[in-house]
Amino acid sequence: MNAALSPGIDVHPSREVACRALAREIADRVRAKPALVLGFPTGDSPIPLYRELARLHREEGLSFARVRGFNLDEYVGLSAGDPRAFRAWMQRQLFDAVDFAPGNAQLPRGDGDAELETRRYAAALAAAGGIDLQLLGIGRNGHIGFNEPGSARDSRTRVVELAPETRADAAQLFGGLANVPQRAITLGIADILDARAIRVLAFGAGKAQIVRRMLEGEIGPACPASFLRGHRDLRLVLDEPAAAGLRR
Numbered sequence: 072m073n074a075a076l077s078p079g080i081d082v083h084p085s086r087e088v089a090c091r092a093l094a095r096e097i098a099d100r101v102r103a104k105p106a107l108v109l110g111f112p113t114g115d116s117p118i119p120l121y122r123e124l125a126r127l128h129r130e131e132g133l134s135f136a137r138v139r140g141f142n143l144d145e146y147v148g149l150s151a152g153d154p155r156a157f158r159a160w161m162q163r164q165l166f167d168a169v170d171f172a173p174g175n176a177q178l179p180r181g182d183g184d185a186e187l188e189t190r191r192y193a194a195a196l197a198a199a200g201g202i203d204l205q206l207l208g209i210g211r212n213g214h215i216g217f218n219e220p221g222s223a224r225d226s227r228t229r230v231v232e233l234a235p236e237t238r239a240d241a242a243q244l245f246g247g248l249a250n251v252p253q254r255a256i257t258l259g260i261a262d263i264l265d266a267r268a269i270r271v272l273a274f275g276a277g278k279a280q281i282v283r284r285m286l287e288g289e290i291g292p293a294c295p296a297s298f299l300r301g302h303r304d305l306r307l308v309l310d311e312p313a314a315a316g317l318r319r
């Protein structure tokens with residue numbers, strides 16, 4: 072088990088302010104290294120961040136033309152054009168609003184041979200030189216990407232079964248629980264920990280308990296996000312309600 076390092080914890084007055092600060096860091100990194108490799112999450116948490124990155128592109132000329140993006144995960148069984156796929160979601164939230172070069176913003180494909188796709192995706196990420204900055208949300212059961220409780224620290228890109236609470240959280244989007252895919256492709260915990268820097272976004276009172284557990288609970292597979300505490304360049308980007316449970 073890794074010794075717990077002390078992560079940086081930034082507590083902001085609101086999620087918008089938090090996301091502006093993180094967008095500023097991303098912009099500085101892209102300007103310093105135009106071919107930066109970014110790891111992207113889906114979910115509600117990064118929405119204000121993507122909106123702010125789009126604004127920086129529009130109003131301040133921030134260019135993603137050479138940036139490479141690798142998303143964390145995708146549902147198995149959905150085509151890339153399916154509006155419920157993470158691919159389509161990323162197009163709407165970010166990719167269509169900035170200037171990624173075609174093919175430079177990747178997600179696992181959910182519609183082919185999933186096992187084969189895990190190998191292709193892992194190879195593409197390795198060929199890009201790994202992730203410079205991994206952005207992450209955290210599921211209410213402590214999952215990161217789709218590394219559900221039970222995921223090992225040394226897990227790699229693979230096909231996973233989704234946990235019941237994860238599928239329940241997605242039910243509305245899919246028009247009922249029965250329509251939510253059972254499986255997904257996700258980067259593994261070891262792939263996430265290989266990133267040179269990690270920033271975790273968590274906002275709202277609903278995240279207070281899992282943020283506390285991630286930072287102060289036992290490090291292990293019961294809370295996959297707890298493994299992040301072994302990373303050398305980890306910062307949490309929180310609002311006050313998400314930080315409310317922390318001993319400080």
Ligand code: GLP
Binds near residue numbers: 208209217
């Ligand atoms: C989904 C995604 C995760 C994300 C999590 C939390 O399950 N696969 O990558 O971090 O939800 O989402 P939210 O930010 O909406 O709370």
